[in-house]
Amino acid sequence: MSTAAFDLAANRRTVRPQGVRAFITDTLVLTRRNLLVSLRTPQLVVAAAIMPVMFVLLFRYVFGGSIHVAGYPSYVDFLIPGIIVQTSLFGGSSSAVSVAEDLSKGVTDRFRSLPTQRGAILTARTLADLVRLTYTTGLMIAIGLLVGFRFHNSLPPILGGIGIALLFGYACSWLFTLLGLVVRNVEAATLLAFVVTFPLVFAASTFTSTETMPGWLRTFANGQPVTHVINALRALTQGTGSAEGPVLYALAWSVGILVISATLATRRFRTV
Template sequence: MRQLLAAIGDTLVITRRNLMRIPRAPDLLIGFTVQPVMFVLLFVYVFGGAIKTPGFKYVDYLMPGIITQTIAFGGYLTAVGLSEDLRKGLVDRFRSLPMARSAVLAGRTLADVVMNLLATALMVAVGLAIGFRFATSVPQVLAGILLLLLFGFAFSWIFALMGLLASSAESAGSIGFLIVFPLTFVSSAFVPVQSMPSLLQAFAKANPFTIVVDAARALFLGTPAGNSIWLALAWSLGLIAVFAPVAVARYRRVVAN
């Protein structure tokens, strides 16, 4: 029990350290906050008039997708930060301290959760300013936000693995971008799946982003949920179950060498 409490304390210390570094990296902060806002304005005011979303204003249809994309990209901070810490020898310094080995990765991914929560608040504020409105109860909205944060936490472990595998911080971010960006656009995040060519429809329907976005829409807007909420939970927990152990194993191998 004492070891568990010590590990939790070490994780929180690393989390705080990672969060305190964010304001000192304005390029990462701008990319994490300004870029999603630009996406919202671009899609609503430039492309929105050409995209048909029966039964919804386009801004209402768009916001769950944009928030999901923003949260998934939040793991970029882990990929870049972890890669930089490895290259600068900071992880070796952590090894010399009496702290839990798990704290480095857990602190990284937990910091992503905090940043994703702040990003979600920002995106909701922007959405409300341009006409987005929730159509469900407060508990349903909170459940939707928690579901998206869990999905973002899962992607943080994927990005952590990218940071451990990449040769530089730049390549770590690029690899993660190349994974997430196509998945978000070939999904229901920005346009209805039914409007896509049949080949893309098959991929989009199986895409975890479509499943999570549809679940978020159900919880935010009251659309028929079907089994999307349970599938979104299954995808999130499944990704964590697969990539967290792989990332931990890779981390142990890296620090051992």
């Protein structure tokens, strides 16, 4: 075809075939777009790395000396699994912001007006988050190794533990996608994501054992998903205590959050 040809009449198109292949193509095309957008926003990439690094340094060298957790002779071995899960939650909250931003800028309207598989739009959002999550998790492990963190288990449980942490992070990115779709506004999404993540991360076994917390707080901390996921990751990477309980809880919470959030987000997306 020639470049001059812009003949609309000669363009009675057939409708784009729908199906699994179109879904996969759309998902990949959009995932690439989401990743390009984040990669080219340097403050996002740097911010995603700086915050957790500060936390590692703060708790390893400033507070770490005075925190003693039974069963962990070296606090850094206790700390790093907590930081990994914290990072995945804080990172996931940026999903809410990206979703709200695409909605308010009209980008979502454009995508929805195209013969795109609508499910692909949200799937691509969370897949891009998963890629980013894998990067930050790898980064946290590397930083951890630099400041003295060591694995104390064989490879399969270690990989299993990391897999659970990633699954939980992926489920949370659906949850944050849902939040972004509901609030629609970038500032509100930022605030809401913070309000949701803060108690989940700090009222948990992230930085210290829940045993020293007052009763009411301990009840919350021991019941909520972040503690279960961190405990599972610790047990699997450090070989400390029985992994079975925390792993089952962590998997149940992750799958539950994933299924409920994805269902609600997809339903919500039809009418945004």
